[in-house]
Amino acid sequence: MATENVVFASVMEALLPPDVRQKLSPEAKKRIRDIGVDLDKPFDPAYPGSVWADVVKMLGPERYPKLSEHDAQLQLGQDFMNRYAGTLVASALFALLRVIGPRRAMHRLARNFKSGGSDIDVVVKELTPTQFEVRFERILVPASHYLGMMLAASRLSGAVDVRGKMLSSDASTCTLDIRWGPRAPDEGAMAS
Secondary structure (H helix, E strand, C coil), X not given: CCCCCEEEHHHHHHHCCHHHHHHCCHHHHXXXXXXXXXXXXXXXXXXXXXXXXHHHHHHHHHHCCCCCHHHHHHHHHHHHHHHHCCCXXXXXXXXXXXXXXXXXXXXXXXXXXXXXXXXXXXXEEEEECCEXXXXXXXXXXXXXXXXXXXXXXXXXXXXXXXXXXXXXXXXCEEEEEEECCCCCCCCCCCCC
């Protein structure tokens, strides 16, 4: 029997930091409260994944109304990951990822997603030392959000000239091609 996916408060803090909350319209704040997140109180320790997903889906067009849904979620995913890397929970993780480098960071991806409470299955296939196929299974939000997160996470782990594209997606899975330029930093001083 499958359990409900949960996300921890640090994920909500990165998705809805104070500067974002201040810019939300009263209507958007009400919609988020109706979804199950009261922005006038401290975040709960954890939320059902469905609550997080509903907030992500409504936040893309709210934050980026001039972009297509795909591009809004792509940008929201990048913004989220950049802020998540600065949270107390994730800052140590991203410091480690910068030391070990983007290639080894990709091999740790499934474990890294668990740090936010995610129960999403992640399958990583190395095609070359600078190109990976990443498959997310049991996704909860638009696939372009995952693409945005992966682009930002690759940069945060030290990759340069990061590029990505959607290889396939449906309601429950997405497969991404993530690659970076040859000038990526050395894979770090730690042994494999």
